Amino acid sequence: MQIKFLGQGYEPKSENSVGNLLLNFFANKEFHTFIGISAFASQSGVKGLSKHIETAKKTLKNIKIVLGVDMNGTSKEALESLLDLKVDSYIFYQPSSIIFHPKIYLFEGKERSELIIGSSNLTSRGLFTNIEASLLVSIDNNVDDDLHIIEQLKEYFSGIFRHKDPNLKKLTKKLINDLVVLNLVQTEADKKSVQEVAEKKEKEKIENDISQIFPKRSNAKIPIGFIVTKRDSNSPKLLKVDPGVRKSSKGQLVWTRRKLPASSVQISRSGTNPTGGLRLVQDKFLLDGKRINQTTYFRNNLFGKYTWNKVKSKPFVEAAIVPFEVTINEEFIGIFDLEVRHKPSGEAGQHNYTTSISWGMLSEVIQKTNLTGLKLDLYLPKRKGKPFQIIIS
Secondary structure, eight states, X not given: OEEEEEEESSSSXXXXXXXXXXXXXXXXXXXXXXXXXXXXXXXXXXXXXXXXXHHHTTTOOEEEEEEEOGXXXXXHHHHHHHHHHTSEEEEEOOSSSSOOOOEEEEEEESSEEEEEEESOOBSHIIIIISOEEEEEEEXXXXXXXXXXXXXXXXXXXXXXXXXXXXXXXXXXXXXXXXXXXXXXXXXXXXXXHHHHHHHHHHHHHHHHHHHHHSOOOOOOOOOTTTSOOTTOTTSSSBOOOOTTOOOOOOXXXXXXXSSOOGGGTTOOOTTOOOOSEEEEOOTTOEETTEEOOTTTIIIIIISTTSOOEEEETTTTEEEEEEEEEEEETTEEEEEEEEEEEXXXXXXXXXXXXXXXXXXXXXXXXXXXXXXXXXXXXXXXXXXXXXXEEEEEO
């Protein structure tokens, strides 16, 4: 048995991050079984591993992932991405003040096994950039003393490994919807919005003082191969796109946002809160010479044909998945399935904008590109079955 310390995030390079180890192990054909147990998960964490897990399915005969949902630490998008991955997936939750908090990643092979135990959740930051500490235990399967640690792990969490624990539930679409209704799971946009509203005033007040005590430092980076980026056809939610396509003919212009505010493109500015998506407001847009009614136009006219599902009861919120072709500054980014959300009572019940497009997996691109002040045009699909077009310039 060999035990190695895994540190990450404390220094920029972080070659021994848990994320790098997972990518290496998924690419290794020696292993036949993987189980991952994580307290929290994000869409970026699950999607980043998805293409590597898909490739590893050729040799990994057993793949199981168990997630917790305490403290709204796991997002709705993460669970939907995990469901799309079509692996053996479960949720563990117990109604109490005690939370489910382990982070365990186990690869088992015929001759050797690799066990990672530490503090890294199944999020892109938890796997690569947060300051974390873990141990890698390399096990020789021919040595009984080595195998004993795996036996101890499986015995302690026997209810999870044997699927006998009553608080362990198989991940299904219905379970995800139930968790959302019960407010045990939120969308990533809602999580971010709630956190920022709560922290904004206090953060602005002390930010300058903090910088006098704790200087900024270089951060570890998430590998490019892990991030789901443009034209990545291995992503379950990113539709296949011909890499040679740069532009296509446009359908009818159905909406324009003349100057994108920072709040809709995930850029924090004084007096604004970045959101998880694009607010669909009237913005004096004229269609056939008439101003649109923002409370009904987007939900009923533009996206009415798509399947809408309730995601919250109080306040009532519904959502639909709509395909969009995205071009930014004349660069074709790709075609994405994005969530369109509708709140009849408006944001926070204030009767302002009622519909928005969640950026979802596009968030990485949106955050890295300063789109504030640019114009966004939305076009109808050119032909039936084609995506809407978002052109930002």
